[in-house]
Amino acid sequence: MPELRRDPVIGYWTIVSTERSRRPLSITPKPQAPAAQCPFCEGRESQTTPELFALRSPGSPANGPGWNVRVFTAKNPLLESDSQIDRYGEGVYDVMEGAGRHEVIVETPRHDTDIDSLSIAEIEGVLSAYVARFNALAEDHRFKYALLFKNHGVTTGAPSQVLRHSRSQIIAMPIVPKRVKEELASAKSYFDRRDRCVYCDILRQESRSGQRTVAENEDFYAFCPFAARSPFETWVFPKTHSADFGRLQSSDLGSLARILKQCLGKLRVLLDDPPYNLILHTAPYRHKKRETSWKTIEEDYHWYLQISPRLTRSAGFEWGTGIHINPTPAEDAAQLLRETPSE
Numbered sequence: 001m002p003e004l005r006r007d008p009v010i011g012y013w014t015i016v017s018t019e020r021s022r023r024p025l026s027i028t029p030k031p032q033a034p035a036a037q038c039p040f041c042e043g044r045e046s047q048t049t050p051e052l053f054a055l056r057s058p059g060s061p062a063n064g065p066g067w068n069v070r071v072f073t074a075k076n077p078l079l080e081s082d083s084q085i086d087r088y089g090e091g092v093y094d095v096m097e098g099a100g101r102h103e104v105i106v107e108t109p110r111h112d113t114d115i116d117s118l119s120i121a122e123i124e125g126v127l128s129a130y131v132a133r134f135n136a137l138a139e140d141h142r143f144k145y146a147l148l149f150k151n152h153g154v155t156t157g158a159p160s161q162v163l164r165h166s167r168s169q170i171i172a173m174p175i176v177p178k179r180v181k182e183e184l185a186s187a188k189s190y191f192d193r194r195d196r197c198v199y200c201d202i203l204r205q206e207s208r209s210g211q212r213t214v215a216e217n218e219d220f221y222a223f224c225p226f227a228a229r230s231p232f233e234t235w236v237f238p239k240t241h242s243a244d245f246g247r248l249q250s251s252d253l254g255s256l257a258r259i260l261k262q263c264l265g266k267l268r269v270l271l272d273d274p275p276y277n278l279i280l281h282t283a284p285y286r287h288k289k290r291e292t293s294w295k296t297i298e299e300d301y302h303w304y305l306q307i308s309p310r311l312t313r314s315a316g317f318e319w320g321t322g323i324h325i326n327p328t329p330a331e332d333a334a335q336l337l338r339e340t341p342s343e
Contacts, residue, residue: 002079002098004175012178015078015098035111040165042067042109049073052103053132055125068122069129070106077102078171085142085174099142101172105129106165114152114166114273116264116342123257126168128250130280133170135246138285143172145180145284148245153275153310168278176284183281184294184301191300199302200241212334215262219255222263224334229324230312232271232333234263236305243301245282260305265342267309275310 002017039047045063053071060066073081079100086097107115107126115123130148137146150168176184190198206212206223214222214234222236236259238252248256267274282303286294294301318324 002077004096004098004173006094006096010178013175017078017098038111038163038165040104040106040163040167041111045070048104049075053129053136055129065109067109069108069125071103071129071133072106074102074104074169079173096174099174101137101140101143101170103133103137103170105133105168105170107168108166111165114264114268115150116261116268118166118261120254120257120261123261124253127248127253127256127260130168130170131246131248134282137170137172138246140172141287142174143285144174145176146170146172147177148280148282150278151275152278153273180281180284184284184297187300187302188294188296191296197241197300197302199237199304203237203239211331214266214334214337215259217255217259219252220259222259224330224337226330228326228328228330228333230308230310231326231328232267232274232309232311232337233326233330234267234307234337236260236263236307237302238304241302243283243298243303245280245303262342263307263337266337266340267307269342270336270340271309271311277306277308277310279306279308281306 002015005014005016006012007014035041038044042065045051045065049072051063051067051070051072053069054062054067055069056062057066057068077100079098079102081099081101084097085099088095105126108118108122115126118126134146134148137143148168148170152166187198190196190201194201203221207216207221212223212226214224216222219239220236221239222234224233225235236256238248238256242248264276267276280303283297283301284294286297312325312327314324
């Protein structure tokens with residue numbers, strides 16, 4: 001049974017996953033598993049847990065072939081969905097049962113097709129699955145936050161063999177992580193001082209300057225952030241202020257699909273298909289009985305997608321200070337990305 005442990009000094013939480021501790025650790029490069037062993041391919045639905053959501057061809061049966069996007073619970077979840085939230089202390093330490101949900105979103109039935117190689121309509125389907133699962137998990141009042149993320153590239157995956165099949169994950173948890181709280185608190189502090197959303201101000205300044213612009217369309221704007229922590233880090237923002245990704249309208253899916261395909265395609269061409277992390281930053285769940293926090297969040301926060309290529313490795317300085325070293329200025333990275341075709 002996983003559990004959450006809180007550091008008593010800084011306040012960060014760590015998931016202690018006892019099931020995963022039984023796996024062998026590896027520090028050598030991870031080989032890619034052959035397609036014949038991939039449980040995420042069409043026709044191998046019995047090798048996963050039962051599907052929770054799917055976009056399917058009309059008449060195709062659940063847990064069988066005929067799907068375009070498929071969602072199911074992870075076989076080795078970081079947090080268990082049926083656990084109750086049992087909080088207790090061990091001296092100065094706070095512990096919580098690992099209640100939560102860990103789902104896998106398989107983005108295509110085709111094995112060697114990455115998300116930026118999908119059609120706009122197919123990426124729209126992936127995004128609609130993101131929104132549907134994000135909102136479905138909000139119905140469980142045990143959960144305070146859900147992190148949606150994608151790990152792409154051979155440096156990520158299970159310790160034994162990497163399954164190179166395009167997929168994302170969403171993990172709902174009974175806490176708001178410290179890193180998220182810090183971002184929310186900073187946004188609120190800016191709003192309290194200036195009565196404006198800091199992200200809307202950033203968007204206005206970046207669009208006027210254009211130095212760090214990567215791409216834009218009628219609804220979304222992509223740029224390399226001024227203090228990017230990794231080379232070619234890119235943020236994608238909706239131009240219309242919105243705190244909550246779960247409220248993304250179906251009419252906006254096409255615009256988001258186009259700019260996401262464009263940004264990821266540029267990274268693939270320019271950097272030769274680098275490993276990257278795609279992370280959703282969004283407001284936490286706000287259940288009516290718990291709305292004492294984040295009272296102004298609808299005005300002071302702005303959801304966005306962060307794309308961080310994994311081109312450097314953190315070492316002692318980064319771990320000791322929390323200060324990242326980025327050898328590529330955002331202005332140079334943005335110019336190279338603007339000038340690079342997406343396919």
